[in-house]
Amino acid sequence: MKIRSLHMLLAIITIVGGGILLANELGLYSTIREKSPRVTAEGVHIISDIRGSHTLEEIEKYYQLPASSIIEAFGLKVDTDPNSFKVKDLKEIFKPIEIEGEEYIIETDTVRVFASLYLKNPYTSEETFYLSESIVSYLIENNKLTDKEKEYWLGHTFKAEYLGDNNLIGSENLSPSESIENEVAEEAEEFEITGKATIQELLDQGITEEKFKEITGFKVSENKTIILKDFISEKGLEFKEVKEKFSEILKNR
Amino acid sequence: MLKKQNKNKRLIRLAVQIFFLALIILISFNHFRSEQGLEPLLIGSPSLHAVCPFGGVVTIYSYFTEGTFIQKISQSSFTLMWLVLGLTLLFGPVFCGWICPFGTVQEFLGKIGRKIFKKRYNHFIPIKLDMLLRYLRYIILILVVVKTATTAKLLFSNFDPYFALFNIWSDEVTRLSLFILAVVLIVSLFIERPWCKYLCPLGALLGIFNFFRIVKLKRNEKTCINCKACDRICPMNINISTSKTVSNHQCISCMLCTDEITCPVNDTLNFSVLEKESSGEDSLKKVKKTISGGEK
Numbered sequence: 001m002k003i004r005s006l007h008m009l010l011a012i013i014t015i016v017g018g019g020i021l022l023a024n025e026l027g028l029y030s031t032i033r034e035k036s037p038r039v040t041a042e043g044v045h046i047i048s049d050i051r052g053s054h055t056l057e058e059i060e061k062y063y064q065l066p067a068s069s070i071i072e073a074f075g076l077k078v079d080t081d082p083n084s085f086k087v088k089d090l091k092e093i094f095k096p097i098e099i100e101g102e103e104y105i106i107e108t109d110t111v112r113v114f115a116s117l118y119l120k121n122p123y124t125s126e127e128t129f130y131l132s133e134s135i136v137s138y139l140i141e142n143n144k145l146t147d148k149e150k151e152y153w154l155g156h157t158f159k160a161e162y163l164g165d166n167n168l169i170g171s172e173n174l175s176p177s178e179s180i181e182n183e184v185a186e187e188a189e190e191f192e193i194t195g196k197a198t199i200q201e202l203l204d205q206g207i208t209e210e211k212f213k214e215i216t217g218f219k220v221s222e223n224k225t226i227i228l229k230d231f232i233s234e235k236g237l238e239f240k241e242v243k244e245k246f247s248e249i250l251k252n253r
Numbered sequence: 254m255l256k257k258q259n260k261n262k263r264l265i266r267l268a269v270q271i272f273f274l275a276l277i278i279l280i281s282f283n284h285f286r287s288e289q290g291l292e293p294l295l296i297g298s299p300s301l302h303a304v305c306p307f308g309g310v311v312t313i314y315s316y317f318t319e320g321t322f323i324q325k326i327s328q329s330s331f332t333l334m335w336l337v338l339g340l341t342l343l344f345g346p347v348f349c350g351w352i353c354p355f356g357t358v359q360e361f362l363g364k365i366g367r368k369i370f371k372k373r374y375n376h377f378i379p380i381k382l383d384m385l386l387r388y389l390r391y392i393i394l395i396l397v398v399v400k401t402a403t404t405a406k407l408l409f410s411n412f413d414p415y416f417a418l419f420n421i422w423s424d425e426v427t428r429l430s431l432f433i434l435a436v437v438l439i440v441s442l443f444i445e446r447p448w449c450k451y452l453c454p455l456g457a458l459l460g461i462f463n464f465f466r467i468v469k470l471k472r473n474e475k476t477c478i479n480c481k482a483c484d485r486i487c488p489m490n491i492n493i494s495t496s497k498t499v500s501n502h503q504c505i506s507c508m509l510c511t512d513e514i515t516c517p518v519n520d521t522l523n524f525s526v527l528e529k530e531s532s533g534e535d536s537l538k539k540v541k542k543t544i545s546g547g548e549k
Contacts, residue, residue: 003524005265019336031299031329240292
């Protein structure tokens with residue numbers, strides 16, 4: 001039997017197209033990554049499985065490493081949302097630092113090293129030999145380092161620098177009230193309903209719970225830190241439509 | 254008459270190539286939209302890693318030893334890998350010749366190169382060096398698979414020009430992969446499918462199947478008029494006119510050489526299975542008619 005172009009086309013449709021449909025039916029075609037980390041025989045989650053796509057909340061869930069510890073140790077804004085802040089977002093907050101000719105970036109591997117020291121779970125890093133001063137101080141203050149570790153890390157610190165003023169923890173140069181006022185003003189100017197926006201952020205912009213129910217048809221969930229997009233999708237609504245309605249209200253305020 | 258028919262046959266592969274190229278562009282665009290908080294258009298918004306069968310290849314060690322997929326790889330790429338391997342076992346590296354969007358982009362650029370350089374196109378590298386370079390992709394395949402197995406990280410994406418091209422908006426794309434992409438695209442103007450020929454690790458794996466694929470490319474020596482049209486059209490510079498069964502590891506099953514498209518003699522060069530060799534006389538009669546314009 002001769003194979004012609006048409007046969008090849010049919011083979012592609014059948015094997016690739018049909019295969020995908022069949023695999024989908026059998027639950028073997030998920031394009032979403034399984035994010036739960038591997039577990040050792042002792043039931044401990046493996047540190048090297050911390051990924052850039054993990055949120056602080058997921059880190060807390062899997063590793064029992066409180067999100068608040070990461071926020072404080074890394075010097076993130078106190079209102080950082082653990083539910084939406086991903087480990088890889090750190091790269092957009094801190095400037096790369098050059099030490100001994102090597103460029104150091106506070107990123108996923110830094111969190112792995114921090115988690116390893118904090119939880120006393122083994123992890124050998126091939127990238128992170130220096131930690132920021134704030135991380136080392138936090139670990140020492142919370143008695144998380146052995147004497148040997150303390151000696152090493154105290155000699156391997158650097159001062160972290162933020163990429164933009166937006167990321168500054170608070171307001172070293174401003175009074176607390178000025179800082180809050182500025183923050184609110186900035187947020188009001190810049191707030192945009194993205195796929196990462198939480199319900200709380202929306203409420204903070206002045207959308208009342210009644211207005212929320214009027215537009216979505218559903219009460220505000222008890223957990224206001226959940227992502228608006230997830231909430232909308234869960235209720236079977238079109239995010240785009242709901243987003244437009246909210247945006248319209250915010251614009252007309 | 255014959256030429257018109259050939260063009261139509263070429264259109265089938267071209268349509269498939271354009272379909273998959275458009276699909277990948279749409280997936281990439283949707284992924285970008287979803288990161289901006291916008292709804293995806295028409296289809297979902299998986300990452301490019303999720304729809305690349307090579308992801309399945311690099312995670313195979315991790316899957317069978319630890320039961321998990323490596324960083325950034327999802328189940329879909331593992332499933333796609335098996336589907337592509339099945340397709341390849343039957344028909345050879347159809348994925349490379351018909352589906353791979355990066356191969357398609359190189360091929361389209363090659364059309365410009367062919368117009369500029371005419372007969373010199375795709376013949377710039379000395380044959381001996383060319384033959385040697387073609388084994389480079391196997392070294393890359395081994396390095397990528399071993400290194401990925403030992404680190405459980407998707408290291409290849411740091412070099413991958415395919416990922417760089419279709420994910421160019423993303424901060425995940427490294428400068429190195431952009432550089433490799435630029436080099437491959439420029440070289441595509443001189444050499445047909447340079448990435449596929451010399452560097453692609455997935456192409457290397459699929460190429461091995463050419464030795465035992467079920468549907469083989471067979472040349473009927475009795476009817477072959479030795480015009481070498483098949484050699485000239487082959488994007489991978491395979492010497493088809495001297496083989497009885499073409500099992501070169503570089504064949505991409507594009508079917509351009511077959512008598513359906515280029516070979517001027519019927520029943521002479523075909524992808525076939527379970528077929529006895531036809532008697533040469535009938536086919537020679539057909540070519541004589543064709544050459545004399547007798548066949549309608």
